[in-house]
Amino acid sequence: MKLYKKILIALDTSEQSWHVFLEALKLVQEKGTWAVVVTVAPVYLGDLGLTIIDDVYDKIYAPYEKLMKKVQEVLNEKNITAKCVLEEGDEPFEKIVDAAYAFNCDLIIMGRSGSKLKTFFLGNTTARVIGYSPVDVLVIPYPKNVGFKKILVAVDGSPFAEKAFSKALALAKEHQSKLFIISVVDIPMEIYAVAPEIGEKALEKRKTYIETLVKKANEEEVKAEGFLRQGLADEKIIEVAKEIEAELLIMGTYGRTGIKRLLMGGVTERVLSIGALPVLVVK
Structure with a gap:
């Protein structure tokens, strides 16, 4: 590495x-x-x-x-x-x-x-x-092994996810890996019931975002494939990781201060708690 x-x-x-x-x-x-x-x-x-x-x-x-x-x-x-x-x-x-x-x-x-x-x-x-x-x-x-043939990176459009993607891209280039990019949109049913166009716009925006990242990876001569899922982020990330047999998952997290540092919270912590595969948390 x-x-x-x-x-x-x-x-x-x-x-x-x-x-x-x-x-x-x-x-x-x-x-x-x-x-x-x-x-x-x-x-x-x-x-x-x-x-x-x-x-x-x-x-x-x-x-x-x-x-x-x-x-x-x-x-x-x-x-x-x-x-x-x-x-x-x-x-x-x-x-x-x-x-x-x-x-x-x-x-x-x-x-x-x-x-x-x-x-x-x-x-x-x-x-x-x-x-x-x-x-x-x-x-x-335990007892998972670290590999780099198939790298999965989770993104959500935030600056923290951008850093995770950059690190994933660098590792994929270094190890000549295939890079899989997943983004999960969790749209409450209430939104679809009241204003379905909001959910559709959110999905379309995220789809365009993934396509942009895939194109960027291809320009760096890294084979890449994107996934857009709806639902709970941690569940869908692990679901795709198992589907593609990912060897490494890369995720971002954001800085915290004081007592909040004692609790990671959010999707990253829930994915880590499952222990399905090695996870690189990009700070």
Whole structure:
């Protein structure tokens, strides 16, 4: 993935996270890419006066040190030079984002896990990393693999979607992929009942928009195909992704401040929560 020069890989001690690490290494192995691997050990908040220090170490910190040792062994085996960082904190997303800033990374790769998986990186951490990250975030759900033969990008005409399309186009050119462009229009039935021409105009406008993007991709010598759907955006995006067997979905999100950063909200978060395929969230 030559589009990104410095990749941060965030992982924990779970099997699901290890899968993400191995998938990320496939991207790092491409020429010109540098990586930093970050894991965050939880902080012990109990009473140290009532606890044997060695016991705390064995239960909390040792597994993370063992993980980083395993990471280094794999890096050596694959002849990959990377910076390994073991942090400590009760809010892992803060350490991940801080590391992205500190090492000037331009992409964060991490996983997501369902509520049944008692791992350190749950959906809340992923959402917060995306909310606070200054750079793009690639979320790889277990046990999916990242590929670039078929890239699907979701657009809605907003400036954020335009950035996502530009990134999708660049990746498609780099990997000689076929680019699929989807836009979903959700028109309430009440509108059709009262003023059907409003819905028809909205669909026609979005159709023209998609055709413009397809033409732009073709001018860049990228094969492209557009899809216009009606209904709930997250459902239709996943539906088309499965239909075309997309290997990567690219979506935009918008910047938030304060408490709103804790909740991504909207279509992007709902699509991520499904975990149907890897999603590149363009900031």
